[in-house]
Amino acid sequence: MREIIKLGCTGCEIPGKSTYFLTKNKKSKSEKLITKKFCKFCKKHVDHKESKV
Numbered sequence: 001m002r003e004i005i006k007l008g009c010t011g012c013e014i015p016g017k018s019t020y021f022l023t024k025n026k027k028s029k030s031e032k033l034i035t036k037k038f039c040k041f042c043k044k045h046v047d048h049k050e051s052k053v
């Protein structure tokens with residue numbers, strides 16, 4: 001079973017300004033996912049942290 005999760009930029013002043021959506025396997029790790037993604041607002045690669053959709 002797959003679940004849609006939202007990743008929000010941790011570098012932006014306004015949380016959730018830059019967001020990515022992806023699907024995660026529910027059976028995989030339950031801890032918060034952090035992925036480095038390019039943020040067009042920060043203009044660099046920043047950690048994007050999982051948050052509730």
Ligand SMILES: [Zn+2]
Pocket residue numbers: 009010011012018039040041042046
């Ligand atoms: Zn950002």
